[in-house]
Each structure stands twice: as structure tokens, then as C-alpha cells.
Amino acid sequence: MNELMVTTGEALRLLVSFDPALWEIIGVSFRVSLTAILVSLPPSLLLALLLARVSFPGRWLAISVVNTLMAVPTVVVGLVLFMLLSRSGPLGELRLLFTQRAMIIGQILLAMPILTAMLHSTFQSLDQRAWETARLLGASWFQALWMLIREARFGVIAALLAAFGRIIAEVGSAVMIGGNIEHFTRTITTAIALETLKGEFAQGLALGLVLLLLALLLNVLLGVMRGRGQQTVSV
Amino acid sequence: MNELMVTTGEALRLLVSFDPALWEIIGVSFRVSLTAILVSLPPSLLLALLLARVSFPGRWLAISVVNTLMAVPTVVVGLVLFMLLSRSGPLGELRLLFTQRAMIIGQILLAMPILTAMLHSTFQSLDQRAWETARLLGASWFQALWMLIREARFGVIAALLAAFGRIIAEVGSAVMIGGNIEHFTRTITTAIALETLKGEFAQGLALGLVLLLLALLLNVLLGVMRGRGQQTVSV
Amino acid sequence: MLEVCHLAHGFGRQPALWEIPHLRWRGESLVHLQGDNGSGKTTLMRLLAGLEVPRQGTLRWSLDDAPAQPPPCPGRLLYLHQQPYLFDTTVAGNLHYIARWNGWRGEAMRRRIDEMLERCGLAEHARQRARSLSGGERMRLALARAWLLSPRVLLLDEPTASLDRQAVRDVAALVGALHASGCAVVLSAHQPSELTERCDEHWYIAHQRLGVETREAPLPA
Amino acid sequence: MLEVCHLAHGFGRQPALWEIPHLRWRGESLVHLQGDNGSGKTTLMRLLAGLEVPRQGTLRWSLDDAPAQPPPCPGRLLYLHQQPYLFDTTVAGNLHYIARWNGWRGEAMRRRIDEMLERCGLAEHARQRARSLSGGERMRLALARAWLLSPRVLLLDEPTASLDRQAVRDVAALVGALHASGCAVVLSAHQPSELTERCDEHWYIAHQRLGVETREAPLPA
Amino acid sequence: ADTVRLATTTSTYNSGLLDYLLPKFEADHPYQIQVIPVGTGKALRLGRDGDVDLVLTHAPAAEKAFVDAGYGVEPHGVMYNDFVIVGPTDDPAGIAGGNDATQAFATLAEDEALFVSRGDDSGTDKKEKILWEQAGVTPDFDGFRAAGQGMGEVLRMASELQGYTLTDRGTWLAMQDKLDLEIMVEGDTQLFNPYQVILVNPERYDGLDTEGARALAEWLISDEGQSLIDGFRLNGKVLFHASAGEDVDPESVANQE
Ligand SMILES: Nc1ncnc2c1ncn2[C@@H]1O[C@H](COP(=O)(O)OP(=O)(O)OP(=O)(O)O)[C@@H](O)[C@H]1O
Ligand SMILES: Nc1ncnc2c1ncn2[C@@H]1O[C@H](COP(=O)(O)OP(=O)(O)OP(=O)(O)O)[C@@H](O)[C@H]1O
Ligand SMILES: [Mg+2]
Numbered sequence A, B: 001m002n003e004l005m006v007t008t009g010e011a012l013r014l015l016v017s018f019d020p021a022l023w024e025i026i027g028v029s030f031r032v033s034l035t036a037i038l039v040s041l042p043p044s045l046l047l048a049l050l051l052a053r054v055s056f057p058g059r060w061l062a063i064s065v066v067n068t069l070m071a072v073p074t075v076v077v078g079l080v081l082f083m084l085l086s087r088s089g090p091l092g093e094l095r096l097l098f099t100q101r102a103m104i105i106g107q108i109l110l111a112m113p114i115l116t117a118m119l120h121s122t123f124q125s126l127d128q129r130a131w132e133t134a135r136l137l138g139a140s141w142f143q144a145l146w147m148l149i150r151e152a153r154f155g156v157i158a159a160l161l162a163a164f165g166r167i168i169a170e171v172g173s174a175v176m177i178g179g180n181i182e183h184f185t186r187t188i189t190t191a192i193a194l195e196t197l198k199g200e201f202a203q204g205l206a207l208g209l210v211l212l213l214l215a216l217l218l219n220v221l222l223g224v225m226r227g228r229g230q231q232t233v234s235v
Numbered sequence C, D: 001m002l003e004v005c006h007l008a009h010g011f012g013r014q015p016a017l018w019e020i021p022h023l024r025w026r027g028e029s030l031v032h033l034q035g036d037n038g039s040g041k042t043t044l045m046r047l048l049a050g051l052e053v054p055r056q057g058t059l060r061w062s063l064d065d066a067p068a069q070p071p072p073c074p075g076r077l078l079y080l081h082q083q084p085y086l087f088d089t090t091v092a093g094n095l096h097y098i099a100r101w102n103g104w105r106g107e108a109m110r111r112r113i114d115e116m117l118e119r120c121g122l123a124e125h126a127r128q129r130a131r132s133l134s135g136g137e138r139m140r141l142a143l144a145r146a147w148l149l150s151p152r153v154l155l156l157d158e159p160t161a162s163l164d165r166q167a168v169r170d171v172a173a174l175v176g177a178l179h180a181s182g183c184a185v186v187l188s189a190h191q192p193s194e195l196t197e198r199c200d201e202h203w204y205i206a207h208q209r210l211g212v213e214t215r216e217a218p219l220p221a
Numbered sequence E: 001a002d003t004v005r006l007a008t009t010t011s012t013y014n015s016g017l018l019d020y021l022l023p024k025f026e027a028d029h030p031y032q033i034q035v036i037p038v039g040t041g042k043a044l045r046l047g048r049d050g051d052v053d054l055v056l057t058h059a060p061a062a063e064k065a066f067v068d069a070g071y072g073v074e075p076h077g078v079m080y081n082d083f084v085i086v087g088p089t090d091d092p093a094g095i096a097g098g099n100d101a102t103q104a105f106a107t108l109a110e111d112e113a114l115f116v117s118r119g120d121d122s123g124t125d126k127k128e129k130i131l132w133e134q135a136g137v138t139p140d141f142d143g144f145r146a147a148g149q150g151m152g153e154v155l156r157m158a159s160e161l162q163g164y165t166l167t168d169r170g171t172w173l174a175m176q177d178k179l180d181l182e183i184m185v186e187g188d189t190q191l192f193n194p195y196q197v198i199l200v201n202p203e204r205y206d207g208l209d210t211e212g213a214r215a216l217a218e219w220l221i222s223d224e225g226q227s228l229i230d231g232f233r234l235n236g237k238v239l240f241h242a243s244a245g246e247d248v249d250p251e252s253v254a255n256q257e
């Protein structure tokens, strides 16, 4: 018990004395994950809309496949991408391995299934008349899509947060394709993994707390955007 | 390119010749993750319902906190639980470290935030009249909850799949609290991590494929339960 | 049966929708609640059903010789939403939900459900998804759910708005029969019909006040 | 204006709801579409609006001297759902959506929206969340959205079902004015009212057939 | 059978040495060994916290501190292997063929060659830091990459980036086939890499299986265990040299403090 207290205390102390090295790592983490989310969002939105609103043969199987892809371990994504980007792999010429760009690609692959699956379930539960009404009232295809997103903002934001949570917290693909190289591709989670490996649990926890505090900040900001949602009664 | 082909081929061959060692690992993975999901579901349902339907001071912050907890890295959960369960930690007497039970606890901690957040967003978008109607027509509190779950089955199943995907694919907490001990706590993902560490990519990919195939099976089964969802038109 | 004291309600920063200093209703009359759009008919019914908590004042039901109590009184008091919520299953499934919730079982229950579907003109639609029903059919199904439960108090929020003429006549006959068998009924409707003609008490909401006017009960049709 | 050939529609394994061998409509009359619950009025309107693809047959609109084309004709042909969908924002926000989609801007647009809210009795509710409106107010808002757009063809699915009497009169006057200015209107309604009295053409759906009956246009009220 | 928990470095586990040794031990003894493969730092930490019964590691300085602090007892040298410097075949820095590790490191820094460092405080990393110090350079030149990962990953990374790195011979031999690298420098006495087995101090925690742990440790340094270690081959190559009874080179221990 005592050691846990000491370690937590130490973690908090480290957290308050922000140093440039720490902020560098935080910068890499958020840059990579936010970029990955932003890039994944448009295709995921379109795919989700397609799966929710257009009936085509095999649609049902496609939904199951998207859901399944949520269960792909991050190390597997890392592995596959590593083999593709390796010098001996088909895309080796691009020299992307161990760069932030490669990490972004990995995280896009991880974010898209969860984003698509969550957005699909959100759009699926949205009233069909919403789309019809918008189109009849003169909305273009994109304007109607934007209206749908606003109508489903609770679900959309929940999907974004779940996807963001998944990729900011993942370590398997980041360490495999990024390489955890100091000053280049070290993220909060790969740094935590490293500290843990060294047995430096306090440092690991401190980084974990930093990550959580920043994630909370992001959430509160989004919460303000989302509004308070419907009020309720008891029966 | 060639190596990738060879490796994939080898992976597929390994996959077809099911051996008991492989199935042992698969058994541990699914036992641990399915138990964790089953245990997390009831409290997550109640919490989600509470957050979606009852207004209390601080509700808004509580939602943000739940959303934030989705971003907790698996290693951090592993680390915290490790420090609690270690012989020198406060719960060391329980002797839970490096057991499947400890892994289940870790995965429950990972599953609850994502389950609660997704279920909350699902319940939030459900029509308030649903609950009122059920209660007026004589449903008990639990019957009305069951009706809500059925009405929101798309969202509920999507939430379950996302949570299952997260924990079956995670490695950080499993390796930290499970210890990746052969015959005891080795799961598919910790095995993948180990193979990757050894540079045995083929074995790693094969295990990854096994995981995905089994996850697909589970998805298709759930998909049948869920039904086909609404059909649609184009405007 | 119903006793209301100094009841007032409103939304947001708006002043009270209306105030009811005192209202006592024995539940023997068939009440027609009238008022313009937005006058607060739905809100009053929701308050009576306990779906909304009043800003001010009290509201008590004494049903079946039980001591007076504030709503909700699930299973005995039924409020029919102006736009009813149908459960996302088949038409028959909607009725089976109710049977299950109220512990009815067996062949008799099934026959009762079939009879109810027949009476509401939904027999052909039993296996259709409730969400794909036409506007009038939706209301018929919601009414079928209500008839099945035979409550002590029935609050009907514009039950006839989307029904065709024959259906309005059927509803009027059924409400008349229920009322005759001791069920207290309050209903709202903008357009006069066979149903409103049966009413022998009128509650008007106007200028944020509730007025009550009784007249002779009409002869049974 | 509208030309329909051998149109038939149904759902699932059911036989055709109805068949229309031939229908040609010049769009100069004010049409009242009638039929019992579940006869297929809503379905016909959705087909006319292009929201549903017919099982069989063709359907063409020629609007504004453009060559005949099948629906949808967004922005020029408007269908008002029997239970309108309101966007989850304020009442005024619902109208601003339309302004944005149609590229209207500036002070004139804002004044037009205010005027429309006033006319539909929603001025006091401009900042209220649309989803919290009363039943009649919801329909008023949906009608306000339609008036704002001034389309060439207007398909109104039971617009008066939940309106109070004054609102019905207002809608009747507005539909009359729109019709006089060249807008083609088809409307359905179960109960007779000032609005249906203005209609000079009647389409009946009965026994899975569509019948058409024209009569003298009434004098303007 | 009683279970004994052994925390060890990934290098012994991944090379297959333990999979080769332990079944032979378990066949003659009433114990079952659970192996927890982690880094040296974490292995010692597990020992300190009483979560395992014994450790098998290769970081002489850290091990000495571990024993001195009373966390561990009965340290025994078991075996050793050595470190080598590997690099790309075309050897842009021109260090191939030498056997002076310090000189090679100085050249690498001067050339600003690409060098992938473990950077994880492991035994290997500590050894590397000493070499930089002896070469008189601070490792922050342009090509220096601190990867913060295990040996296998670092080797793979060096191969992908065509850079140099310091590795233990065991991991090198195990992974050689998959790498596009060659040995540049070997044979320097500086590059000696001893492994020790240490029991977790039974006085610190109740319920440790010290009996079993001791049985395993003693078996490892017995003639049987030692000859098995010497007989272990990976791809036909000797990986570890049994060294029970030989003292850990005091000089190299001193160097690593
Ligand atoms: N949650 C809310 N927030 C703000 N205003 C509300 C809310 N709910 C209802 N109102 C307003 O309260 C007034 C009364 O609503 P109510 O639904 O009771 O009217 P009503 O008499 O049933 O009308 P209708 O005949 O149109 O159904 C309306 O003006 C409505 O806009
Ligand atoms: N998706 C569907 N699947 C099966 N049946 C359907 C579907 N949609 C509508 N129907 C049926 O088709 C018939 C016609 O429906 P429609 O909504 O057109 O009737 P309506 O004339 O508008 O009736 P109302 O006056 O009640 O609004 C109804 O019996 C309805 O149950
Ligand atoms: Mg109302």
C-alpha cells in the first residue's frame, strides 16, 4: 500500500513539473492520433451511411466484416504493415518504416473499423424521414449528410471518442511501425511500455495520468459542443 | 512481396492443422474475454441507463469521465492492477497475480468504459416515449429495461462487439497481469506478441488470422440475432 | 376519484401554462378536453398520468378504494400518447409484450389478442412490422393495446385524428362501452365526431385557465 | 404535368395495393385524396414524390416546361410526411436549414423567416427546441417549412389532422392562395373541413383502385 | 507438482534455451516451472516484489545491487555469452574486421553513422553506455537512434534502416537469417556477458517456493545442467558457455557501475 502511495505521489510530482521531453512525446502522440482520426472520418462516414441506408447484395456480410475488424489486435496491424513497409516488402521503396507517417497509417487502419461500426449503428437507428425531408427541402447530398451528422451528434461524438480512445491508447502498432525512437516516434504509450519494461512503474503511471488528463480535456470540450442532451422524467 | 506470400501461405497452413497447443491458447483468450464481457454487461447497462435517463448534479461530468476512461491504455490498467495485486501491494494476499482471474479483472476494467459509453449514447438516442409506454402498459422496471435493450438492439450489439474487440485484441494488460505463462495465461494476443518478438512473423500472423476467423464467426451469429435492420430508399 | 389542488405547470423560463385552483372529478362522466394548439392539453394529460412532475400543487388519484395517491399508477391508469410509440416488433408482438408484462398466459390470452386485432381491423397485419403501419393503423394498434389492458382510467390524446370515419365510429362505440363498464375517460379531439358527441363533460383550456362545463349525458347511441 | 402508366405497388409478398392503368393530371385542380386507413394514400404520395420505387409501371412529372422525368424533383416537388420529421434544433433553426440549403442569405431571408413564423402562430416559439413542440405546433412548423420553399407541386399528407379550427382555416386560405398562384396541390384528410371544401377534384382509393371525380371549382372563400 | 516462477530476460527465453533445459529438469524433479519472460529491469523488480521465486538475468551491476539490498540470495554465475557489434554489409563507417569495441564506437560517432541503441536500461544498454563513455563520446550525434525496445526489435530496426547496433550473440544467432546485417566487431574482452541465477530472499515474503527455486538453481549449476547448456545449439551454433564456479569478472562488474 505504502509503495503505491509513494509511486502515485511521485507520478503526480512528475506530472506537475512539465518538461520539454515530456511535451515532445505528448506532441507526437496527439499529432499522430488526431491526424489518423481526421483522415479516417470521411471514408468511415460514407461507408457507414452506405451500410446503413443502401441495400445491396452482401451488405449484411459487409457489416459483420466491419464489426469483426474491430477485433484485430494492434500488433497484427503492426505486423502486416511492417511486412508491407519493410525493405524486403512490396512498399519498401517508400522508406516509411519507423516514421510518424507510417504510424498514422497504422492508426487509420485501427480507427476505421470502430468508427465505421459505431457510425453505422448510429445512422441505422436514425429516422429514415430525416434524410427524405432534407432532400425534399432542397438539401444537396452533402448538405443532407451534414444534417444527418448533426441529428446524430451524440452517436457521432461517441464514435469519435471510442476510436480516439482506441488509437491514442494503443501500443502494438505504434511500437512496431514507429519503433519508439526517442525524439522521432516515441509516443505516450510506447514510452509507458518502455518505462514498464524497465520496471520504472512510477514514470509509467505518470505518463498514463498525463494522457488521461489531456483526454479528459478533449472530452469536456467535445461535451460542450454536444450539448446537454434530453432531460428526463421518472415513471 | 515474395516473403509476404510465403509467410501468409505458411500462416494459412498452420491455421488448417489445428493442434491442441493452439486450441489451448484460443480457449484461454475466449474464456477470459467472454467472461469479462458477461460480468461487465449488467453494471454497464445500469450505469448507461442512469446516465442517459436520470438527471442528477454532475451527470454531465460523469459522462465525460466515462468517455475519457475509454482512452486508458491497456498497459496502464495492467500497471495499476499489477501494483495492487503484487505481493508487496495492498491486495497481494489474494495471490491473484499471473492468474486468469486477474486477467479477467483487468479486461473488465477495460470493457466497462467502452460498454457504458456506447450504451449511453444508444439509450440517449432512444425515444423517451418507449420507456413511458412500457411502464404505463404494466411493465416492471426490469421488464421495461429489457424492452429498451430490445428496441436498441443494434446499438447494444454494436457496443458489445466494440468492447469485445477491444479486450480480445488487447495485450498490454494481459501480458502484465497474466504474465504470458504457457498453459496458464497465454492468450492469442500475448502469443502473437511473443512470436513477433522472436521474429516469427508467420506464427504471429497465423494466430492473428485464427483470432479474426473466430471473431467473424461470433459476429455472424450475433448478426443473425440482430436481424437485417430497416430497408431503405434513395432520394 | 381525482383531486387537484393549486396545480400549475410551465416550461423553461416561461410563466405557468395554466393554473388549476381546484378540480375534483368523480370519474363518472366522459370528459372532452378542448383547447387550441399549444394550450396545454397534452401537458395536462401527462401530468394526470404522472409522466411529468408539476411545478406546483398536488394531484391525487384514489382508484379502487385505495387511499388517495399521486400518479403514476401503472397498469390501472393509461395515457395514450398523441403520437403513440410502437415497439419495434410485429403488430401481434406489440400485444404480446403487454400479455407478458401482465402475466397473462396460454390459449385464452392468444385468443383474446386475435380477437382484439380483429376488432381493430388489424387482423391481416398481425405479422407485419409495427413500424411499417400506416398512420391510422398505428393509432388503431395503440388503441388495441389500451383495450387489452382494460384500465380504470383512460387518458386519450387525440385518438381519432388520423382515423377514417368507420374507425372513429368503432372507437366511439368502444369508449362508450368501456365507460359504461366503469372506466373513467378523458379524451381530447379538435374535430367534432361521434366520439366527442358522446361526451357529457367538457374541460376547456383557454387563456391559461381550465374551465369545466357539464351537460346532460346523451342517450346511448 | 403528371403522367402515370400502369402503376402498381405493394409490400412484401402481399398482392398489389392498387393498380392505376392510366392517370394524367394537368395540375390545375386542387385534389383531395381519399380512402380508408391503410388504403394506400400515403404510399401513393410517396410514389409521386419519388420516395418509393414502384413495383411496376412508370410515373413522370413535367415541371416548368422541362422534359418529362420520373421523380424525385427536389426543391420543386414537396411531400409533407403524415408525421413530419423536425430537425433536432430550434424552431427557427428548422427554417434556417432550408434557407441555407437553398442559398438564401441576408436580412431579407431573416425577415421572411420571422414573417413565416408569425403567420403559422409560432413566433413565440422561435427559440424553443422543435422536438418539444405540441402536436399541432409540430405540424404548423412543417407547414411553415413548406410555405417557405414555395414549390411547384405540394403533396400534403393529412396536414390538418392535429390542427385546431383556426389553424385549419388558415391552412385552407394559404393552400388556396398557393394554388391560385400556380402551385399544384394534392392533399389527404379524413375529416371534412374548410380545406377539403376548397378541393375541386377528388381521388378515391377503394378496393385497390383509384377513382377520379371532378366537380366545379368552388367560389373563393 | 509445485510450481516455481522464474523471471528471466527475453534473450534466454526467445533463444529457446529454457524450452530445451526445463523439460529435462521437470522430468527428474517434482516441480513445474512457470517462465515469465520480461526485461532484466522488470525481472529484478518482480523478484524484489516477491512475485517470482527466482530470476535469471544478465546485468552484473544491477544484480549486485539486488543482492546487496537483501532482495536476493545465493547468486550463482550460470553461463555467459558475449556481445558483438553488427552493421550493414556495405559498412559505410568502415569498422568491419576490428576487435576493439571502443575504437569502433569512436569511429561510428565521428562518422555520424546510423546507430540504433536499445535505450531501455537493459543489460545490453548498460554495456553500450559504458562503451560510449570509454570511447569518449556523448551519444547524441546525428545518426543516433534510441529505440527503447528489446534486442530483437532493435536488430530488425538496424536491418531496416541499415544501421549499426550492439547485440548479444544469442539473439544475433537466433535472428541472423532474417537480418540484412553482418558482424563487424567481436572478441573484445569488453564484450563479455555473464548470466546469474538469484533466489528471491525467502525472509522477505511468506510462501515463496524457495525449495523448488533452489533445486532449479542448483540443477542449473550442476554438472548435468552445465553440460546441457554447453550442448545447446541454435542453427548449429553454440550460444552459451557454461561458467558455473567461475567468478563473474570483477572488472566488468566494476566497469558497469
Ligand atoms: N419541454 C418543453 N419545453 C418548452 N416548451 C414546451 C415543452 N413541452 C411543451 N411545451 C410548450 O407547451 C405548450 C403546451 O404544449 P401541449 O403539448 O400541452 O399542447 P396541446 O394543448 O397538447 O397542443 P396540441 O393541440 O397542438 O397537441 C406548447 O406551446 C408547447 O410548445
Ligand atoms: N413497409 C411496409 N411493409 C408492409 N406493409 C406496408 C409497408 N408500408 C405500408 N404498408 C401497408 O400498406 C398499406 C397502405 O399504407 P399507407 O400508409 O399508404 O395507408 P394510408 O392510406 O396512408 O392510411 P392512413 O389513412 O392510415 O394514413 C397499409 O396497410 C400498410 O400497413
Ligand atoms: Mg397535444
Ligand SMILES: [Mg+2]
Pocket: C134, C135, C136, D041, D042, D043, D082, D157
Ligand atoms: Mg397515410
